[in-house]
Amino acid sequence: MSKGLPKRSEDYSLWYNELVKRADLAENSAVRGCMVIKPYGYSIWEKMQAELDRMFKETGHTNAYFPLFIPKSFLSKEASHVEGFAKECAVVTHYRLKNAEDGSGVIVDPEAKLEEELIVRPTSETVIWSTYKNWIQSYRDLPLLVNQWANVVRWEMRTRLFLRTAEFLWQEGHTAHATKEEAQAETAQMLNIYAQFAEEFMAMPVVKGRKTENERFAGADDTLCIEAMMQDGKALQAGTSHFLGQNFAKAFDVKFATKEGGLEYVWGTSWGVSTRLMGALIMAHSDDNGLVLPPKLAPIQVVIVPIYKGDDQLNAISEKAKEIMVALRKAGISVKYDDRDTHKPGWKFAEYELKGVPLRIGIGPRDLENGTIELARRDNLTKETFDLSSQAIEEKIGNLLTEIQDSIYKKAFDFREEKITEVNSWDEFQTTLENKGGFLSAHWDGSSETEDKIKELTKATIRCIPLDQKEESGTCVFSGKPSKGRVLFAKAY
RNA sequence: CGGGGUGUAGCGUAGCCCGGUAUCGCGCCACAUUUGGGAUGUGGAGGUCGUAGGUUCGAAUCCUGCCACCCCGACCA
Numbered sequence: 001m002s003k004g005l006p007k008r009s010e011d012y013s014l015w016y017n018e019l020v021k022r023a024d025l026a027e028n029s030a031v032r033g034c035m036v037i038k039p040y041g042y043s044i045w046e047k048m049q050a051e052l053d054r055m056f057k058e059t060g061h062t063n064a065y066f067p068l069f070i071p072k073s074f075l076s077k078e079a080s081h082v083e084g085f086a087k088e089c090a091v092v093t094h095y096r097l098k099n100a101e102d103g104s105g106v107i108v109d110p111e112a113k114l115e116e117e118l119i120v121r122p123t124s125e126t127v128i129w130s131t132y133k134n135w136i137q138s139y140r141d142l143p144l145l146v147n148q149w150a151n152v153v154r155w156e157m158r159t160r161l162f163l164r165t166a167e168f169l170w171q172e173g174h175t176a177h178a179t180k181e182e183a184q185a186e187t188a189q190m191l192n193i194y195a196q197f198a199e200e201f202m203a204m205p206v207v208k209g210r211k212t213e214n215e216r217f218a219g220a221d222d223t224l225c226i227e228a229m230m231q232d233g234k235a236l237q238a239g240t241s242h243f244l245g246q247n248f249a250k251a252f253d254v255k256f257a258t259k260e261g262g263l264e265y266v267w268g269t270s271w272g273v274s275t276r277l278m279g280a281l282i283m284a285h286s287d288d289n290g291l292v293l294p295p296k297l298a299p300i301q302v303v304i305v306p307i308y309k310g311d312d313q314l315n316a317i318s319e320k321a322k323e324i325m326v327a328l329r330k331a332g333i334s335v336k337y338d339d340r341d342t343h344k345p346g347w348k349f350a351e352y353e354l355k356g357v358p359l360r361i362g363i364g365p366r367d368l369e370n371g372t373i374e375l376a377r378r379d380n381l382t383k384e385t386f387d388l389s390s391q392a393i394e395e396k397i398g399n400l401l402t403e404i405q406d407s408i409y410k411k412a413f414d415f416r417e418e419k420i421t422e423v424n425s426w427d428e429f430q431t432t433l434e435n436k437g438g439f440l441s442a443h444w445d446g447s448s449e450t451e452d453k454i455k456e457l458t459k460a461t462i463r464c465i466p467l468d469q470k471e472e473s474g475t476c477v478f479s480g481k482p483s484k485g486r487v488l489f490a491k492a493y
Numbered sequence: 494c495g496g497g498g499u500g501u502a503g504c505g506u507a508g509c510c511c512g513g514u515a516u517c518g519c520g521c522c523a524c525a526u527u528u529g530g531g532a533u534g535u536g537g538a539g540g541u542c543g544u545a546g547g548u549u550c551g552a553a554u555c556c557u558g559c560c561a562c563c564c565c566g567a568c569c570a
Contacts, residue, residue, distance in 0.1 A: 013564095028562075032561070032562090084569095087568070087569090088568075088569070123570095152570095154570080156569065156570095157567080157568060158569090164569070168570080170570085217570095236570095237570060239570090240570070273570090274570060276570055307528070307529050308528070309527085309528060310528095341528090343531090344527085344530090344531075344532065345528065345529065345530070345531095346528085346529085346530040347530085347532090348531090349530050349531075350530070350531045353530095362529070364528095364529050365529090367529090374529075493570090
């Protein structure tokens, strides 16, 4: 393994691919398009899950689990939904294998063809709504607020670790409500939770917005999203929340008796974030030395590396290190003491930098003498000597972790702000997209035709109509037709 | 799925045009000296050259099929 990582400035996607592999986050598997999420990568995902799960439960949702397989007939019940997913579904056609007669191995038993083929879920609206039909009879059964953590399969042509894989992990919330307003409020609430999670935990600023008709989820009346800006100037959709109207209720005949004695279709929402967030996290903060993790999601927040000659020194240092470790753990900070003597300190420094551990404590003989430790920050690569008698260690480290969390958010925020450009002419649109990238805030006439045409010409799409869009009359950057406000265009992942 | 490229030890590669059983670096193992930013030396282990056929006395090398991966398009969270 060569030492350095490729440079972002030279080959961004190579940098990303190498970083994912070298930081032990994930690797390609024996199965095309599917990845193995390695223990270190998975522990970051677990931290994300834990926070999101807590937030879902705090807002009244409970977890459940629905089947991986969906009868083919279910998928076709909602017309636009099936159209949206048909091209990327894996299909189970048989249920048995047998030994080949020529001894060449196992073959699919042609006798064991399924009556009705099963689709490996690309998303679960259909199975879930077919179940909700039985769960919902009265307004008293509403709202129904369910989430599931699951894997889904979308047979993608081109895959990239975390960003787009044939199988990925996600959570999908599926709720049912008595009124349109309540379902819309739920859609907005969950979007806000995603935005809060992204900003507070991932330290990644996002734009909250609404998808255009072209980009909307198949089967939804309205799709809200959070969009993030990556370091190469491309946008990444980090989460979506859909208002499903009564589309699935009608498709699966889910009605409820109202308080007034009427019978009405329920209103639905669905919302999800996936392991794609891992890709967003990596691309939002990391640098040419490796991963940079926000303390709130780092599996290891602090690593202690001893610098020593001989067992006597190591023993003395270990004693100090363990003392510090106990104090930090008591304060809820996750610490690893790396006293392996199979690797030298310099090697460990580079290794933990690659893996994005936010803080490193170095303790050597000089420190023991002086009652100090060396503190090195991953985010800005600065070091300081800390006098242990000046302040409680857990307080010092706690403050530093908070500061790092804030600091990487601010850095990402400033970067994102710098990458939003208001453009007012087609010429400016093209030049900016070409030379600077990022979000282009531009007037749009509201038509799908214009959106398609712009995509065809520049590969940029409308990432969203920001929820905080200012009313401002102008003319469409492409067609010159009147427009009521600016939308965000960008090239996207 | 279209166009281009690649596949040789755990990883990265040379060799392929011009056929003769495989090069180098990292990593791994042992020992010694080292340890405040990826240590050094000496010795050692490890390869059905993606896979299945074909041509040939002989194939990593030439030919054909298949598979996987990468880049560029169409599709997508």
